Amino acid sequence: YLMGGTTQSGVEISPKYVGHRRIIETAVATLATDRALLLLGVPGTAKSWVSEHLAAAISGDSTRVIQCTAGTDENQIRYGWNYAQLLAKGPSKEALVPTPLYRAMEAGSLCRLEELTRMGSDVQDTLITILSEKMLPIPEINDTLYAQRGFNIIATANNRDKGVNELSSALKRRFNVVVLPLPDSMNDEISIVARRVTEMGAGLDLAVPRNVESEIEKVVTIFRELRGGETLDGKTVLKTPTGNLSTAEAIAVMIGGLSQSSWFSNGEINADALSSNIIGAIVKDPVQDKAVLEEYLETVLKKREAFAEYYHTMNEVL
Template sequence: MTSTEMTAEVLRAHAEEAFAGELAALAAQDERPRPARWRLSPWAVATYLLGGELPDGTVITPKYVGPRRIVEVAITTLATDRALLLLGVPGTAKTWVSEHLAAAISGDSTLLVQGTAGTAEEAVRYGWNYAQLLANGPSREALVPSPVLRAMADGKIARVEELTRIPADVQDSLITVLSEKTLPIPELNGETQAVRGFNLIATANDRDRGVNELSSALRRRFNTVVLPLPATLDEEVEIVTRRVGQLGRALELPELPGGAQEIRRVVTVFRELRDGVTTDGRTKVKTPTGTLSTAEAISVVTAGLALAAHFGDGVLRAGEVAAGVLGAVVRDPVADQVVWREYVEGVLRERDGWQDFYRAARELSE
C-alpha cells in the first residue's frame, strides 16, 4: 500500500499529510528567506494558515479564520529563541493552529506531548528501555527520548497540549530546555543540545477545571498569543462550514441539502447563549455553564449530518441538530435545563422562520 493510499485509509491524517499538495506548492514557489531547517518562509507559513492564491493559480485553503496579525506574531515568535504559548478559551482552535504551524515549519506535527494530570516528567524529558538498562546499564541506546528531546536533536517544532493540566513540577522541567536550549542527562554524564530550528508550541486555557498555573519563571520563557473567539456570526459560520465539510469528506458523509441554514442556526444559538444576549441586542438571556465553543458547534452539525444521512431523508433539518445543541447546552442537569427552557420559550418561540427548530427543541426538552 502506498503512502497516499495509507493516508486515505486513516480516519484523520496529520496536517502535513492531508495538505501535502498545498505545502509542496508553497515550497516550490517560496523564494523568501527561511530560518534554519524551516520548510517554508514565515510568509509562506502565514499563507498556508490564512489561505490565498499563488502566482501559478494554486489555491491555498484557509486553516484559521481570524486576525492576520495574531498569526504573524505567532510565526515570528517561533523564528526567535522564545517559545510560543497559544492561550484561549476551549474551542478557539489552539490545537488546530499548533498542528498546522508545526506541519508548515517542520513538516512534522507528531512531536506531541499531551498534557494531563498524570503526565510524568519522562514525557517531557526522557525515559528508559528497562530491558536494555538492566542488561547493559545506562547508555544512549537504552534512553527513550521524549518528543521534546527528539525535536531538540532534529531541529523541529515540539508541541505540548494543555500545558496547564500538567503538574507544576513537570511543567518546570521545561525551564532549562527553553532558557538554555539544552537537556541535561545526568545518568550519562552528558546532555542534548538543541540544534537550530528547534522551538516549542504550548497550548493552554484558563476556563477548564484542573488547571495548574504556570510559574512565573516558566511563563517568562513564552511569548503568549491569545486566540479569540470568532468576532462575528458570519466568521464563525464560515469556520464551522469549512470544518464540517472536511470532516464530512473524511467520514464519507454525503453533502446534504439544508446544511447552510442549519449551520447558521446552530452558530446563532451558541453565540446568543455564550454572549448572554440575542444577536439583535434586544433580549438578554441566561448563559449556561458550558463554553459552547466553535469546536462544539462543528461536532453538533457533523453529528446532525450523520443522522440525516443514515436515519433521515437525506436533508439536514432542525430535528437532526436540535438534539446535539441540547446536549452541548445542558451540562448541568438542573441549572442548564432552566437556561435552555427559558431560551427556547423566550427567544426561539417568537423568532420568524424558526418554528421547526422551536418544535424540535421543545419536544426534546419535555
C-alpha cells in the same frame, strides 16, 4: 499556508485558520526567534489546529506531540528508560527512551505540548532549562543533549477550564503568549463552521445537503446568544450555560446532525436531526443548563417563526 491565498504560480491555497491575520503573523514571528510560543484561549478556539498546522508548515512534521495531563511526569517530558536494558547494562544511551521533545531537540524541529497547564507546576518547570539554555542535561550518563538549530516549542493552554495549574513566572517569561479569540462576527463563525462541515462531511462520505448553510446559521445564532448572554439584537438578557458553546462544538453538532440525517432520514438536514445534538452541547449540567435552555426556548425561540421547528423538537427532546 495558514491564512490561504494565491501563490506566484497561480496555485490557490485554502485557509486553515479564519481570523485575524496579525495573530498568525505574531505566532510565526515568535517561532522565528528563540522564544517558545504559547497559544492561549478558551476551549474550541482552534489552538491545537493552529499548533498542528504551524508545526507541519515549519518542520514538515506535526507528530512530535506530548499530551499533558495531571499524571504527566518528568520522564514523559525529558526522557525515559528501557528497564530491561537498564538492569542488564546500567545507564547508557541504548537504555534511554527518547520522548517527542528529546527527538525534536535532536532533529531541530518543533515539539507541541498540548494543554500545558494540565501538568503539575513542578513538572512544568522542567522546561525552564530546555527553553532558556536549549539543552537537556542527562546526569545518569554524564551527558548533555544540545538542541539543533530550529528546535522550539508550541504549547497550548486554556484559561477557562477546571483542573489547571498556573504557570510559574519564570516559565511564563520564556513563552510569548498569543491569545486566540472566538470569532468576532457571526459571518466569520458561519464561514468557519460551513467550511469544516463540508471538509469533514467529504471525509466521512456524507452528502452535504443544499440547505446546510441556513441550518448552520440557526445553530450559530443559538450558540452565540447563549454564549454571549443576550440576543443578537441586544434586547433580551439571557442566562448563560456552564459550557463554552464554541465554534468547535457548533461544528460537532452539525456533523452529528449530518450523519443522523444521512443514515436515518432522507438526507436533508433539519431541526429533527439537529435538536438532540444541540441539547447535548448545551446541557452539560442536567439541572442548571436545562433550566437555562428551557428559559431560552420560551423567551426567545418561541417568538421566532424561523425557529418554530427547533422550538418544538427541542421541547420534545427535553
